[in-house]
Amino acid sequence: MAIQKGDFIKLNYTGKFEDGRIFDTTDEELAKKEDIFNPRGLYGGDVVIVGANHTIEGLDEDLEGKEVGYNGSVVIPPEKAFGLSDPKLVETLSITKLKDRNVHPGFPVEIDGRRGVVSRVIGRRVTVDFNSPLAGKTVTYEYTIENVLETEVEKIQGLLALYTGLRDMEVETVDGVAKIYIPTGLTFNQRWLMAKNRVASELFKYADLKEVQFIEKITAESETQVPAEAEPEADLKAEPETEESSEPEV
Structure with missing residues (x-):
């Protein structure tokens, strides 16, 4: 079945400049090899919503119509990548x-x-x-569509990982109501405080939920489970709207 807007997909990718230099990847070993490894980043693939501005425009457009398992590349001009230099x-x-x-x-x-x-x-x-280092650059993304997420819990956990950098957060769903258990360390994270309304809004729109509850969960291990400043994954995104804007950073 062809990928369409609103699908939650798991995406692996590598972004390159025209000269072949790699500036972003979901492959941990490749990131280390290219000296762009981020110890606070997540590797192994991003979950994004197609058509929700979670990726740069050129890549987002290229995803539509592809099938699960698709492996290919797309060349993206600056105006549909990270913008023109000002x-x-x-x-x-x-x-x-x-x-x-x-x-x-x-x-x-x-x-x-x-x-x-x-x-x-x-x-x-x-x-x-003062332009972004990526502004004015034509880039190429090599990517693989790993799968489409089907269950509510998978979709919620994937979206949370995108915005928080934390995988497999505890989630329950019953009759269109989602309960998301937030570790105490994340509760005081400024990035998360700016992002959670965006997360809820996207779940209402793309996951057909009618209510989202964010529940603070405190355990004896809470202080060691969450970094002081959790970061969203992937520079492939168009800057997650969590600080000055609220729109995801590939």
């Missing part, structure tokens, strides 16, 4: 604005809470590019 985000500043003044092109900096990369240094003036 010239307004390239600024020339006095070097006195930088904490570390021994900079060079390619040097990462943070100024007034904004992260950028030095692109040029002339005397005491530096040009800093």
Whole structure:
């Protein structure tokens, strides 16, 4: 059966630049080999909802119509990947604005809470590019559609993993009501506090639930089960709407 909008699918992928460099993958061994391994990330595949902006536009569009088990690739231009570079985000500043003044092109900096990369240094003036490192890039995604999730519990756990970075959270569903047991460490996580309404909204829309209950669960092991800042998986996403926006980060 062909994949369609609203399907919850498990997706494995590897993202590459035009020169073949890998910038993102769900393959843990490959991530380690390419020196892009994130110890707080989840590997082994992402669960995404097709058509829900959980992935960049070009990949999301390519998923539709494919079958479970499909293995292929898609080349995605910047406007359907991570966006075009904005010239307004390239600024020339006095070097006195930088904490570390021994900079060079390619040097990462943070100024007034904004992260950028030095692109040029002339005397005491530096040009800093505040665009995303992925902006303006044509990328290729090689991907495999592993399966379509069918049960309510699978869908909920998959969506929770996407937004929290935690797999197999305890979930119960009865007559369209979902009870999601939240570890106490996650309860105080700012990312989660911003994301949970989004999670509920997507479950109402795509999983046909009528009520979602978030129940704080405290156990003797709670403090060691949840990282202080759980992160959503996969840079393939279009930044999960959990902090400034609420839309998933592939």
